[in-house]
Amino acid sequence: xxxxxxxxxxxxxxxxxxxxxxxxxxxxxxxxxxxxxxxxxxxxxxxxxxxxxxxxxxxxxxxxxxxxxxxxxxxxxxxxxxxxxxxxxxxxxxxxxxxxxxxxxxxxxxxxxxxxxxxxxxxxxxxxxxxxxxxxxxxxxxxxxxxxxxxxxxxxxxxxxxxxxxxxxxxxxxxxxxxxxxxxxxxxxxxxxxxxxxxxxxxxxxxxxxxxxxxxxxxxxxxxxxxxxxxxxxxxxxxxxxxxxxxxxxxxxxxxxxxxxxxxxxxxxxxxxxxxxxxxxxxxxxxxxxxxxxxxxxxxxxxxxxxxxxxxxxxxxxxxxxxxxxxxxxxxxxxxxxxxxxxxxxxxxxxxxxxxxxxxxxxxxxxxxxxxxxxxxxxxxxxxx
Numbered sequence: 503x504x505x506x507x508x509x510x511x512x513x514x515x516x517x518x519x520x521x522x523x524x525x526x527x528x529x530x531x532x533x534x535x536x537x538x539x540x541x542x543x544x545x546x547x548x549x550x551x552x553x554x555x556x557x558x559x560x561x562x563x564x565x566x567x568x569x570x571x572x573x574x575x576x577x578x579x580x581x582x583x584x585x586x587x588x589x590x591x592x593x594x595x596x597x598x599x600x601x602x603x604x605x606x607x608x609x610x611x612x613x614x615x616x617x618x619x620x621x622x623x624x625x626x627x628x629x630x631x632x633x634x635x636x637x638x639x640x641x642x643x644x645x646x647x648x649x650x651x652x653x654x655x656x657x658x659x660x661x662x663x664x665x666x667x668x669x670x671x672x673x674x675x676x677x678x679x680x681x682x683x684x685x686x687x688x689x690x691x692x693x694x695x696x697x698x699x700x701x702x703x704x705x706x707x708x709x710x711x712x713x714x715x716x717x718x719x720x721x722x723x724x725x726x727x728x729x730x731x732x733x734x735x736x737x738x739x740x741x742x743x744x745x746x747x748x749x750x751x752x753x754x755x756x757x758x759x760x761x762x763x764x765x766x767x768x769x770x771x772x773x774x775x776x777x778x779x780x781x782x783x784x785x786x787x788x789x790x791x792x793x794x795x796x797x798x799x800x801x802x803x804x805x806x807x808x809x810x811x812x813x814x815x816x817x818x819x820x821x822x823x824x825x826x827x828x829x830x831x832x833x834x835x836x837x838x839x840x841x842x843x844x845x846x847x848x849x850x851x852x853x854x855x856x857x858x859x860x861x862x863x864x865x866x867x868x869x870x871x872x873x874x875x876x877x878x879x880x881x882x883x884x885x886x887x
Contacts (some may be wrong), residue, residue: 504541504681504690505700507641509640509708510681510742512546521547533655533747535678543745546636549633550712551776560721560730564595564605564625565870574882575838576831577823580606582876588613589660590721591670597810597831597867599861601778602675604810604861608828609668610661616720616737618657623675625697625774625781627661627754627859628651630812631668632663637836638740639748640706646816647814647857649832651774652749653681655718657737669827671812671859677777697773702756706748754814754857759787764795768809768860782860786816788853801839808833809860816856820844834866 511574512846513520520575534542583594583681585608593605603622609631628648635642635650638689638729644650645665652658662668685696760770771782789797798820818824820840832838840848 505705506744506746507705507748508742508744509739510546512544512742512744516544522548528741533745535653535747540678540747543639543743543747544779545743546741548711548739548741549735551737553874555717555732555734556733558730560728562591564593564726564812565872566868568871568874570870571873573833573836575836575875576829576873576879577881577884578829578831578876579825579827579830579878580872580874580876581608581827583872584608586610588615588722589662589670590617590744593670594872595870597808597828597869597874599863599865599867601677601731601863602776602861605670605672606827607670607672607814609662609670610665612661612665613659614719616659616718616733618720618722619652619654619674620722620724621654621676622723623654623677623679623776624650624652625673625675625679626652627671627673627812627814629669629671629812631662631664631670633663633795634659635706635749635751636738637706637749638738639743639788640691640708641751642704642706642751644751645753647754648747648751649773650751651755653747656749658749673781673861675776675779679774679776679781681716682772682775682780697758697760698752698756702752704751707751708740708743711741712738742811754783754859756787757783757785759785761788762790763792765797766790766801768799768862771860778865779861779863782858782862784854784856784858786853786855786857789848789851794844796838796849797851797854799847800836803837804832804834804862806834807862807864808865809838809862812858812859812861814859817854818856818858819848819854824877831867831869840887 529547531545553565592607597604633644714736722729739878774781811830813828
């Protein structure tokens with residue numbers, strides 16, 4: 503989120519000497535994007551962040567490609583393929599292309615490992631659970647139904663208060679995840695017409711630097727490969743930082759939806775944008791107020807995008823047999839819309855009570871075997887009278 507923040511102790515100019523009380527230098531790290539030409543942060547470490555004891559291969563299997571998957575509409579219960587693990591090892595990849603990947607995870611345990619996605623930004627939707635996101639930048643409280651936006655290269659830990667019932671929906675983006683440009687004015691401030699504003703965004707709070715020597719395990723993800731690095735010093739050793747690159751949170755309940763006289767297209771529910779895909783969400787809202795309005799969506803054919811819906815909570819007015827934690831995939835070139843009776847049932851209704859996360863991609867998605875093992879085989883027939 504490109505809002506400038508300054509925390510802790512930093513020198514009055516960048517790239518100059520910055521001394522500890524004992525006369526030694528703090529170590530400045532420039533954390534930059536787009537080859538030093540876009541937003542960045544400067545971090546000031548007690549120790550060089552390059553002090554590494556050992557690198558080794560680390561293996562995590564998130565799921566194989568489903569080679570012969572048909573082009574059709576899919577419904578799946580992601581809970582069927584749950585596995586045990588921590589906030590990064592429990593992830594099951596469901597859909598992917600060159601621009602992004604989508605995972606679900608039932609987090610059953612904590613971990614002492616630090617984690618870093620080196621090649622991709624992450625958007626983690628916390629469907630169930632609460633706790634803390636710990637990073638170099640400080641502590642960020644995590645609430646149920648938060649979106650956590652974590653820039654690539656961030657070293658972090660995700661800790662939950664209780665591991666009895668923690669569920670995540672993770673979107674991994676090969677490009678920067680941004681607040682849509684048309685939500686902001688020319689100076690970067692959120693517009694009055696935007697569905698959320700800076701007051702809704704929560705940022706980390708820097709705590710006392712942890713200056714400890716030892717062997718600290720960092721698991722880094724490079725595309726589909728993992729590597730374990732043993733660090734000589736605890737990575738959360740910052741005395742201060744400033745800039746515009748850091749993890750941040752936005753809760754789905756703080757999103758203010760727009761309402762129209764007739765049914766608004768899904769693009770009106772936009773949340774975040776990235777290269778070749780967007781993230782939207784559906785939240786409780788008043789229905790359309792034309793006297794002949796049909797609140798249920800019209801049948802439509804995504805001729806240039808695949809649509810994924812992750813269902814969070816509520817009464818899903820256009821779909822039958824949907825529960826929280828289910829997903830649907832409606833692929834480009836295949837029509838979809840309300841199931842029989844849902845259009846008629848929506849007429850005259852005044853409001854909807856549903857929460858869902860939607861991802862629209864502008865390149866076809868590939869499916870993994872997890873979809874094959876968790877899909878409802880009869881979903882393609884669910885529009886038959």
